[in-house]
Amino acid sequence: MISLTPELDKQSGIPLYQQLFAYLKGQIELGMLRENDRLPSIRQLSVYLSVSKNTVETAYQQLLAEGYIQSRLRSGLYVMPLDQLEGVKKSKPARPEVKSGAVRLPPNAINFEYGDVELEHFPVRLWKKCLVDALEECTTEVYGYGDRQGHKGLRSEIARYLYQSRGVVCASDQIFLSAGTQTMVSLLAQLLPLPEAIAMEEPGYNGVRTVLMNMGRRIIPMPLEHDGISVEHLRESAASMVYVTPSHQFPLGMIMPVHNRIKLLQWAYERDGYIIEDDFDSELRYQGQPIPALKALDTGDKVIYLGTFSKSFLPGIRLSYMVMPERAAQEFRSKLQAYSQSVSPLIQAAMYRFMKEGYFESHIRKMKKLYQTRHRMLLRTIQEQLGSHVGIIGERSGMHLLLDVYGRSGDELVEKALEYGVITYTPRKHWLHPEACPPSYIMLGFGGLNEQKIREGIIGLRKAWFP
Amino acid sequence: MISLTPELDKQSGIPLYQQLFAYLKGQIELGMLRENDRLPSIRQLSVYLSVSKNTVETAYQQLLAEGYIQSRLRSGLYVMPLDQLEGVKKSKPARPEVKSGAVRLPPNAINFEYGDVELEHFPVRLWKKCLVDALEECTTEVYGYGDRQGHKGLRSEIARYLYQSRGVVCASDQIFLSAGTQTMVSLLAQLLPLPEAIAMEEPGYNGVRTVLMNMGRRIIPMPLEHDGISVEHLRESAASMVYVTPSHQFPLGMIMPVHNRIKLLQWAYERDGYIIEDDFDSELRYQGQPIPALKALDTGDKVIYLGTFSKSFLPGIRLSYMVMPERAAQEFRSKLQAYSQSVSPLIQAAMYRFMKEGYFESHIRKMKKLYQTRHRMLLRTIQEQLGSHVGIIGERSGMHLLLDVYGRSGDELVEKALEYGVITYTPRKHWLHPEACPPSYIMLGFGGLNEQKIREGIIGLRKAWFP
Numbered sequence: 053m054i055s056l057t058p059e060l061d062k063q064s065g066i067p068l069y070q071q072l073f074a075y076l077k078g079q080i081e082l083g084m085l086r087e088n089d090r091l092p093s094i095r096q097l098s099v100y101l102s103v104s105k106n107t108v109e110t111a112y113q114q115l116l117a118e119g120y121i122q123s124r125l126r127s128g129l130y131v132m133p134l135d136q137l138e139g140v141k142k143s144k145p146a147r148p149e150v151k152s153g154a155v156r157l158p159p160n161a162i163n164f165e166y167g168d169v170e171l172e173h174f175p176v177r178l179w180k181k182c183l184v185d186a187l188e189e190c191t192t193e194v195y196g197y198g199d200r201q202g203h204k205g206l207r208s209e210i211a212r213y214l215y216q217s218r219g220v221v222c223a224s225d226q227i228f229l230s231a232g233t234q235t236m237v238s239l240l241a242q243l244l245p246l247p248e249a250i251a252m253e254e255p256g257y258n259g260v261r262t263v264l265m266n267m268g269r270r271i272i273p274m275p276l277e278h279d280g281i282s283v284e285h286l287r288e289s290a291a292s293m294v295y296v297t298p299s300h301q302f303p304l305g306m307i308m309p310v311h312n313r314i315k316l317l318q319w320a321y322e323r324d325g326y327i328i329e330d331d332f333d334s335e336l337r338y339q340g341q342p343i344p345a346l347k348a349l350d351t352g353d354k355v356i357y358l359g360t361f362s363k364s365f366l367p368g369i370r371l372s373y374m375v376m377p378e379r380a381a382q383e384f385r386s387k388l389q390a391y392s393q394s395v396s397p398l399i400q401a402a403m404y405r406f407m408k409e410g411y412f413e414s415h416i417r418k419m420k421k422l423y424q425t426r427h428r429m430l431l432r433t434i435q436e437q438l439g440s441h442v443g444i445i446g447e448r449s450g451m452h453l454l455l456d457v458y459g460r461s462g463d464e465l466v467e468k469a470l471e472y473g474v475i476t477y478t479p480r481k482h483w484l485h486p487e488a489c490p491p492s493y494i495m496l497g498f499g500g501l502n503e504q505k506i507r508e509g510i511i512g513l514r515k516a517w518f519p
Numbered sequence: 520m521i522s523l524t525p526e527l528d529k530q531s532g533i534p535l536y537q538q539l540f541a542y543l544k545g546q547i548e549l550g551m552l553r554e555n556d557r558l559p560s561i562r563q564l565s566v567y568l569s570v571s572k573n574t575v576e577t578a579y580q581q582l583l584a585e586g587y588i589q590s591r592l593r594s595g596l597y598v599m600p601l602d603q604l605e606g607v608k609k610s611k612p613a614r615p616e617v618k619s620g621a622v623r624l625p626p627n628a629i630n631f632e633y634g635d636v637e638l639e640h641f642p643v644r645l646w647k648k649c650l651v652d653a654l655e656e657c658t659t660e661v662y663g664y665g666d667r668q669g670h671k672g673l674r675s676e677i678a679r680y681l682y683q684s685r686g687v688v689c690a691s692d693q694i695f696l697s698a699g700t701q702t703m704v705s706l707l708a709q710l711l712p713l714p715e716a717i718a719m720e721e722p723g724y725n726g727v728r729t730v731l732m733n734m735g736r737r738i739i740p741m742p743l744e745h746d747g748i749s750v751e752h753l754r755e756s757a758a759s760m761v762y763v764t765p766s767h768q769f770p771l772g773m774i775m776p777v778h779n780r781i782k783l784l785q786w787a788y789e790r791d792g793y794i795i796e797d798d799f800d801s802e803l804r805y806q807g808q809p810i811p812a813l814k815a816l817d818t819g820d821k822v823i824y825l826g827t828f829s830k831s832f833l834p835g836i837r838l839s840y841m842v843m844p845e846r847a848a849q850e851f852r853s854k855l856q857a858y859s860q861s862v863s864p865l866i867q868a869a870m871y872r873f874m875k876e877g878y879f880e881s882h883i884r885k886m887k888k889l890y891q892t893r894h895r896m897l898l899r900t901i902q903e904q905l906g907s908h909v910g911i912i913g914e915r916s917g918m919h920l921l922l923d924v925y926g927r928s929g930d931e932l933v934e935k936a937l938e939y940g941v942i943t944y945t946p947r948k949h950w951l952h953p954e955a956c957p958p959s960y961i962m963l964g965f966g967g968l969n970e971q972k973i974r975e976g977i978i979g980l981r982k983a984w985f986p
Contacts, residue, residue, distance in 0.1 A: 068914035242733035
């Protein structure tokens with residue numbers, strides 16, 4: 053039998069199957085496993101390594117999916133010829149690769165990853181029509197670099213949408229487009245004189261926090277109260293800028309009531325500071341009336357508003373928008389002269405058509421209903437299956453919620469769940485100090501799962517966690 | 520006389536001058552032709568090999584441009600000392616590529632804006648097919664956030680392309696994709712510990728300079744010599760990182776010969792520094808073959824290579840790529856874990872198909888011919904219309920050149936031209952200190968103009984400037 057000596061580290065936070073997969077892939081790329089070598093059976097390897105069969109199977113499935121091995125009927129799994137792996141592998145062996153992107157799902161696993169969205173009901177035909185129309189109609193606009201601020205028609209549509217859905221009044225020339233919220237925040241930090249220290253909810257969205265920190269800013273963590281960021285603590289701090297998610301605190305899910313929003317705005321006016329409002333998924337509320345965005349209440353022109361199509365439409369469109377305060381917009385625009393727009397004008401022109409034709413609004417209405425049904429199913433199944441073992445956090449809106457699995461540890465929970473084919477996550481990375489995250493928290497995103505999968509997934513969790 | 524026995528195959532489809540060039544280069548690298556060996560005259564060799572004088576001349580020009588031979592006045596061509604060639608890796612002949620750009624034209628005006636690209640001959644049907652196939656085939660991959668490093672298949676295609684066209688050997692997992700070169704540079708500055716000061720050609724590409732400066736870096740301007748950045752000045756500076764455009768200096772257009780590339784690499788190895796090589800339009804060379812990229816010569820793993828599809832394909836795709844040094848790639852990848860990919864996975868998947876089907880290569884071949892014809896028309900018309908009033912700078916490659924309109928001022932020239940419906944630009948913004956730009960310089964981009972427009976435009980300039 054082939055000698056396999058992976059060092060699997062159960063404490064590392066990286067799922068065991070991923071570690072095993074990376075090890076085997078590396079062995080193949082390094083030539084330690086060669087063409088036509090037969091891999092040990094799942095049972096053999098799981099006994100040999102003292103890991104579950106599921107771990108081995110998932111790693112094998114991944115190798116199969118990426119074309120490193122092939123299955124031969126009634127015979128087993130074999131390493132593929134190396135020259136079929138990649139056209140341009142150098143003579144030097146490549147290094148074993150740690151998965152670089154979103155983890156590819158082991159087939160059949162149920163993945164509660166936050167950020168996945170509904171694809172079954174996505175209007176492929178309409179979206180295709182808009183793309184093809186954009187491609188065919190306006191060549192120079194679509195093929196060139198495009199307006200550096202963003203497609204003018206699309207900006208008008210966004211302005212109209214923001215007014216209707218969020219009460220935000222703005223002109224299209226206050227709107228700036230970019231390839232995702234992180235690209236936008238990076239641009240902000242490049243073009244505005246952002247202060248050296250920026251206040252942020254703790255926990256808060258690590259995607260933005262990481263960008264700000266990597267741009268040399270210090271984060272001042274602000275405690276959360278039951279209804280959002282503590283304005284009192286903000287007042288006591290030296291901060292003159294704060295990043296907040298008032299419509300749906302990420303990741304804890306509270307919704308900031310109007311009187312607190314007004315207190316927060318007061319702070320900005322008194323401090324002559326700025327508020328960055330990230331309204332990433334405000335479309336998805338399941339209880340009560342929508343509260344107007346902070347920006348809609350901002351009489352003092354101090355809110356920089358961020359929105360995205362990743363949740364309301366598709367992550368794959370990579371399109372975010374920002375509403376700049378009126379007074380700051382012109383300066384921002386003039387500093388932008390040395391920059392190219394980061395979103396493909398084709399994508400922008402297609403989205404413009406999609407909104408103009410009314411497809412976007414009806415898509416959102418449909419999705420809202422769909423997610424609401426799933427959300428209900430999720431809550432019901434959790435109550436039924438996990439009952440008093442868990443608390444639910446942030447269940448009023450959005451595409452995820454947190455479980456507090458009383459008295460248990462996240463790492464153990466994630467690993468156990470994986471053995472039952474359910475992929476879960478700890479929300480730890482969203483704390484500036486991850487050790488402050490209660491270890492018993494588990495984050496469940498349900499955007500990409502239909503009702504049946506949600507049910508199966510939660511039943512899997514019950515079996516895994518409370519056998 | 521030296522014995523030369525190339526096997527030139529007229530049926531092979533490879534131009535004879537390329538075959539001859541490759542043969543002579545090989546003879547030099549193998550030591551069959553030695554330092555100070557005198558090459559036969561063009562006439563002698565063309566008779567001896569029964570090929571046209573043009574074939575020999577073109578091959579010799581290429582050897583000169585790449586620094587393999589030198590010309591001695593009234594004496595002939597000699598092989599360069601071999602120690603100046605050490606480290607030169609064999610590279611496959613590069614393939615021609617294309618160019619692109621865009622800005623909305625005032626109707627009827629003739630716009631010599633740099634960055635515009637040929638749209639009349641763009642393969643809309645094939646590109647549409649790739650987009651639609653991508654949209655329909657692989658839903659999760661295309662609709663979700665996608666691999667944060669970039670579409671795996673596309674990265675493999677780029678690796679293959681870079682090997683074939685630029686001699687760059689890399690694995691697909693050293694390649695990172697992003698929404699344009701500026702987004703990439705911003706990411707670099709966020710994730711790598713870039714030094715506080717970065718050296719850059721003066722003049723140099725202001726798009727990158729602006730990002731670096733807005734990321735808090737100081738630019739150390741490096742003077743240019745007739746063949747590119749002054750490595751002597753770089754040695755004398757305290758810089759440990761330099762941004763360069765060796766294949767086609769932007770905006771002055773010189774091409775750095777091989778022996779200087781090797782000196783530049785030596786600097787990096789001795790200083791333990793890094794070179795950022797921006798190879799933005801290396802596909803478009805009108806004399807001889809492309810010189811291998813710095814990255815292709817980089818035995819010490821110190822070159823960060825930047826490439827883009829904006830010139831070779833379409834600006835509107837907003838897709839750039841970077842090859843990280845092997846040793847740095849893994850750290851970069853792990854720091855990237857908190858970032859989403861900025862290019863729409865749909866665009867990436869479509870480009871993957873476009874390359875895999877061979878459409879990209881044939882597109883580049885076509886565009887190269889087209890731009891070459893335009894380039895010739897531009898030069899001829901300038902000589903005919905503007906004659907001794909102007910000098911031409913950087914005419915050996917690319918999609919732009921500079922005019923030195925002797926004794927005149929750029930602002931006046933731009934304004935006068937506009938009265939005749941011709942839009943021109945001063946290249947001033949590409950100087951760190953714009954006042955150092957010779958006032959008589961005018962930048963003409965011709966990528967978006969057909970032959971007739973080019974001719975009309977230059978005639979317009981004659982009328983405007985020399986009535």
